Each structure stands twice: as structure tokens, then as C-alpha cells.
Amino acid sequence: GTFVPESVSGLCNSLFQLVDANHDGHWTMGELSQASERTKGGFPKVTDEAFRAMDTDHNGTIEPAEYALSVTQAIQRLPEANREAALAQLKTALTWMKEALQSSL
Numbered sequence: 001g002t003f004v005p006e007s008v009s010g011l012c013n014s015l016f017q018l019v020d021a022n023h024d025g026h027w028t029m030g031e032l033s034q035a036s037e038r039t040k041g042g043f044p045k046v047t048d049e050a051f052r053a054m055d056t057d058h059n060g061t062i063e064p065a066e067y068a069l070s071v072t073q074a075i076q077r078l079p080e081a082n083r084e085a086a087l088a089q090l091k092t093a094l095t096w097m098k099e100a101l102q103s104s105l
Contacts (some may be wrong), residue, residue: 007091008071008075012067012068012071014098015101019031021034029048038101039097043100056069075087
């Protein structure tokens with residue numbers, strides 16, 4: 001499997017909780033849209049296509065495991081030669097999104 005650094009994993013958990021507005025343990029398209037609007041794009045807009053790709057069990061919501069899988073797959077797609085630098089950029093982007101979400105509460 002792909003190694004997901006603890007720091008990235010922790011940021012993903014924080015992001016999941018911040019976007020999960022009603023704290024029911026999963027994301028809806030509405031919650032993702034609200035997160036993007038609340039942060040004025042600081043949290044990227046998720047397209048219907050991207051949502052469907054993340055929703056691997058096709059139940060209309062994204063659970064933490066599905067989100068974790070999408071992050072892992074994104075890391076797997078990073079070029080091996082630049083993986084460290086790309087992971088650092090991912091961490092920076094996740095941190096920025098987390099801060100944007102926290103300041104929008």
C-alpha cells in the first residue's frame with residue numbers, strides 16, 4: 001500500500017470534521033458546496049464527477065474511508081521522483097484549507 005504520512009492523515013481527519021457541518025460522519029454534496037462558499041474558494045469546489053468518483057459505494061455520501069482512499073490514490077499518482085516535494089505541497093494545501101474552514105466558522 002501507499003504510505004500516507006501521519007501529518008497528512010491528521011490534516012485529512014481535521015478537514016473531514018470541519019466540512020461535516022452536521023457531524024453525522026459523512027459528507028454530502030451540499031456540505032462540500034457550503035465549505036467552498038464559506039471559504040470563498042479556499043476549500044475547492046467539488047464537481048459532481050469528483051463527488052461520484054470519491055463515493056465508491058454510490059450511496060450519495062462520502063464517508064471518512066472513501067475520503068482517505070481518494071487522498072491515498074492522489075498520493076499514488078504523484079511522480080515517484082518528486083513525491084516528497086509533492087507531499088509537502090499537499091500538506092501545505094490541506095493546512096491552508098483547514099485554516100480557511102476554521103476561520104469561516
